[in-house]
Amino acid sequence: xxxxxxxxxxxxxxxxxxxxxxxxxxxxxxxxxxxxxxxxxxxxxxxxxxxxxxxxxxxxxxxxxxxxxxxxxxxxxxxxxxxxxxxxxxxxxxxxxxxxxxxxxxxxxxxxxxxxxxxxxxxxxxxxxxx
Numbered sequence: 001x002x003x004x005x006x007x008x009x010x011x012x013x014x015x016x017x018x019x020x021x022x023x024x025x026x027x028x029x030x031x032x033x034x035x036x037x038x039x040x041x042x043x044x045x046x047x048x049x050x051x052x053x054x055x056x057x058x059x060x061x062x063x064x065x066x067x068x069x070x071x072x073x074x075x076x077x078x079x080x081x082x083x084x085x086x087x088x089x090x091x092x093x094x095x096x097x098x099x100x101x102x103x104x105x106x107x108x109x110x111x112x113x114x115x116x117x118x119x120x121x122x123x124x125x126x127x128x129x130x131x
Contacts, residue, residue, distance in 0.1 A: 010053075017053040021061065028068035029124075036068065039124055043071050045101040048116075049086045051077040056113040057096045063117045067124040071098075 031039065048064070048071050050057035064071055074082040076095055083093060090097050090109035098110040098119065110116055 014053050017055065017058065021052070021058045024058070025062055026066040028065055031068065039068070040070055042123055043069050045103075047072040047074050047099040049074045049076040049082060049090075049095055049097040049099065051075070051095045054095050060096045060098075060113050060116050060120075063120055067120055069120060069124060074099075 046069075048057075048060065050061065050073060052075065061073070074085070076083045076086045076093065076097075086095075086097055086109075087093050089099065089107060090111065092111075094111055096111075096113055096116055098116045100108045100110060100119075102108070110119060
């Protein structure tokens with residue numbers, strides 16, 4: 001009975017979460033082409049495992065948009081391969097989770113939206129021009 005309640009609650013809240021995700025997405029930072037290229041290069045080694053309607057995932061995706069970070073998104077809710085990769089690599093199915101691959105090929109899994117956002121802000125701390 002409790003399981004059905006939460007399933008119904010998710011079905012009711014899902015459209016509102018998707019609307020918030022769409023309408024709440026901020027405009028991105030505008031950088032010089034050279035600096036944006038450097039940021040883009042850094043982001044090639046990152047992937048965000050997320051659930052589309054997870055409020056913490058939406059928060060991280062909004063920050064990615066604000067910082068103009070082209071990070072690959074991997075749906076761990078509906079894609080069984082991404083879900084399995086998250087469980088095998090990170091050890092648990094919890095989103096958001098940022099997969100960070102270092103130049104030597106080592107992989108780090110960063111959980112918790114607050115920590116991910118701090119990491120992304122540090123990554124993009126290059127001088128910027130706001131418009």
